[in-house]
Amino acid sequence: MDADDHDPSRPPVLVLTRDAGLREHLLRLAAAAGSAVAAPAEPGAALRGWAGAGLVLVGTDAAPELVSLSPARRAAVHLVTWPPVPDDAYRDALALGAEDVLDLPRCDAWVGDLVADAAEPPGGADPPTGHGAAGAPGRAGVGAADGPGVVVGVVGGSGGAGVTTLVAALGQVGSGRGRTLLVDLDPHGPGLDRVVGLDDRPGVGWDDLDRSAGRLGARALREAVPRQGDLGVLTWRDGARTDVPPPGAVGAVLDAARRGHRLVVVDLARQVATGGDVLARLDRLLVVARPGLAPAASAVRLVDALSGRAAPLLVVRGDPVAAGRLERATGVPLLLSMSDQRGLAESVDLGLGPVRHRRGALGRAAAEVLALLAVRGPSGLVA
Template identity: 40%
Template sequence: MPPRPRTATPPRPARPLVVTADRELLDDLLRLAAAADTELQVAVDPAGARRDFAAAPLVLIGVDQAAAWAAANFPPRRDVVLLARDHSPAASLAAAVGASHVALLPDADHWLVARLGEPAPALPARRGRTVAVLGGRGGAGGSVLAAALAHTAAQSSLRTLLVDADPLGGGLDLLLGWEELDGLRWPELAAARGRVAAPALVRALPGRGGLSLLSWDRGVPATIPVEAMAAALDAGRRGRDLVVVDLPRHLPAAAAHALAAAERALVVVPAELRATAAAARVVAAAAVHQERIEAVVRGPAPGHLRALEVVTALGVPLAGTLRPEPGLAAALERGQPPTRHRRGPLATLCRQLLADLLGPSRSVAA
């Protein structure tokens, strides 16, 4: 059987985002959107809204989803409108969702038509790309691939931010041999208050050459607030060419936000039957937040399971395969970054993945 062609999901256009399960309210909004000559992106609950939240020029939250939205801990933003029909919601409910306006239908029909008809703000001319990496099971090698991707990009003169979003992982600073470098770690960023300028945040991180790292200290693992994750990703997109996020297999709110913000997600799967079964669960959970998920299948294959069989079982395209690399584990134990010598199967795979992600206009040096 020939390999399936890889298909890229085009990015969704920036449309106003509606979050409601109230059918009557949604019908009213669709009517108003038609009058404004625009289309809406619709989610029935906050979980379904995560992947469109950042790009939406306007977020409209039905009063039926307000409590769930407040509990979901989305990062604050402007242009959030709380919607209700017939009866005004309590001011405390509007504050809980961070709404800048409350619109009561049908009284606010004309105001909403005007807001829906406003053109979406132009995005900055230059923004870095974001890729998320997950392990299909424990020990699959997701963290190694994330670090290798970031290191390879930096070797190719791409300014890169590597984000360690797994509080229970071993720490990407250890994987890179950077545990002695000074700089901002997650606990400090999570405890910070107020907005930090993107260049200042990146400069405060540990780094060498063109690679900066946001990782953990050796203290008790902390929870990453969604606001802190959003600030880190925003800083990376504004100040770096590439952001690589190493995600845990279980997705708390901040990890789900990072996954939804990525242009692409890679799931590393060993070519084993049980690993494939475990990865199927990871893919199903990730698909709630990310449309473009691809698999990297890692050898060896003790039962001769082929990469094509693995991705067929997962229902995702094959991004690449990774052959065993003798000496890699020993080099990592000695604190040597992956792809340090730019040779071997891992370095070759990283150059291929980066070329696919960044496009032909950005060269990735061998």
């Protein structure tokens, strides 16, 4: 087993400390998060669960002895302590490959989020509930395997390309296969919650989160946003300012969304996509374009702005011949050409979302996009 693999048969949280008070404090935090904990008394015993735990919390009192045992490097290791932080704590953290040193109780909320995330299956991978508007799971695709969720960004090659419609369709189809979150980063768009029929659902919006910075809990995010079944959406709520959220808030949301969902689809305004801050957190980037001289010229300018920072894939709303022309004009590999769907506006107005029937044009296209992305390798972005 690799050091970063989580063994679901073992408790997701490993706690190592000889400080009885610190151990009890951590156990209470874990109980509040609904997480099982293994708390061996000796560092040697801790090594048996070291690789399989989803999260490791090491008291600074036990860290020096653990360092002497040279455990394998792994992710999700944190040192914990009462204040004041011991002088040698950061040296031990570096030797263990720990991410940070957390002093309690000041960092209780942070540790609680870490524990809650560790208690969940990777990528929020529950058996599909079928509550997504697209219905049955269908073919395997992006996010269908256990592991961290996949984050797909979608941007328009030109105005009126239908980005929000495709994002919503991907969300509806993806939610039939597992937890899916739609993230709206187009402040001048129609609002993803309206397009998928979740505008009457309670939940937080960007105006509630854009002041946050740092780590955000996956479960906290998933439970806070407007949601129906396995489909959630984060956008601007009615009456809120529609400014692009600061990069720190966007980064925290996308990181938490990846941990708590199988699929995350981001509706990108062109200025957001070309700004560069969000690109580092995307696994795939789709450029949606329409046939025509002016849309093609606009798409070429967008691709030029992304040059060297992203390797997008092209989705064309039009016939295959027009799609081939756009592929040659932009130099972007064509992922799919798709036809327009009749009755789209009526379906959205009825609160049903764009995918009214799985066998409609959009339902088939969204399913094919997700399936094709799954076989195109680990990333649609340059390293």
